[in-house]
Amino acid sequence: MASTAPRQRRKDARPQELLDAALALIVEKGFAATRSEEVAARAGVAKGTLYRYYPSKDELFKAMVRENLSMHIAESAAQAAQYQGPIAGLLQQMMQAWWAKVGHGNAGVVCKIMMIEARNFPELAKFYVDEVINPSKRLIGGLIERGIASGEFRAVPIEATVHLLIAPMLHMLLHEHSFGEHDICHETMTAEELLDAQMALLLHGLLADSSRT
Structure with missing residues (x-):
């Protein structure tokens, strides 16, 4: 050959x-x-x-978004559709996998660029919302709904809970590709440790068992 x-x-x-x-x-x-x-x-x-x-330059940027972000969201959605088991464990796995794929490297850079440029380029911002933000919210929201339906989770406000899951990721991403690039802010914990703490707090809350009503 x-x-x-x-x-x-x-x-x-x-x-x-x-x-x-x-x-x-x-x-x-x-x-x-x-x-x-x-x-x-x-x-x-x-x-x-x-x-x-x-x-056009817009089409070039859209291709960057599709390659670095949309592809990962589609892969995660396909894996979630096939998953059988506790949703809490799946959420934790997905958060860690998302950081490993997106938090570092080109994907994180593309996210940061869009957050910076969104106000000046509304058409690209709308594309990003349709291509990245809304599919991510549907994916995570769907998992929370599955957990509620199965009785694993209590009935929580789904949209607010989705934001609570996503927000720390965005914070870490901005830090990684801003202060982290200059090595001027030395964290004593890893991003993975922060995600574990976030999930533990979200799943179990701050109150000790004896304090629950």
């Missing part, structure tokens, strides 16, 4: 090279200041080649 020609391998790799170049430039300069021709130059291709894959 003949091996793939170098030219074909290079062509197949171009979309990822363009996404990597775009992300690096956006981190350096911000979304608004990054120009398409700069992305093409950073990736070592002509501007026409960039437009062949991504017709």
Whole structure:
């Protein structure tokens, strides 16, 4: 069987090279200041080649979101649909897995960029809400509903509980890709330890058993 020609391998790799170049430039300069021709130059291709894959800078950013975030949400939803067992354990596993996949690296950077740029680019913000925020809320909310229906959880306000689960993740993500990058804020615990503490607090509360009414 003949091996793939170098030219074909290079062509197949171009979309990822363009996404990597775009992300690096956006981190350096911000979304608004990054120009398409700069992305093409950073990736070592002509501007026409960039437009062949991504017709606009908005489409380039959307591709970054789909690759780094949407894919992970879809994988988590598929795993949750097949899961049989206590929902509390699944939630804890998902929170740790989400941090491992998204908290570090490119996915976390994309999240931070969107939080910074959302006000200035409402169309991209709407895309992000539809592609990332709403599917994440549906996934977590659906698991809470399953826990309530099975009697594992008491009847809690689902939307508020979803926010309580997501908020610490966003806090850690912003810290990781802001203060953490400069090594100026030294935490004595890991993100994984914080997630474990969050889940224990959410599942068991602050009150001791003897104090419950």
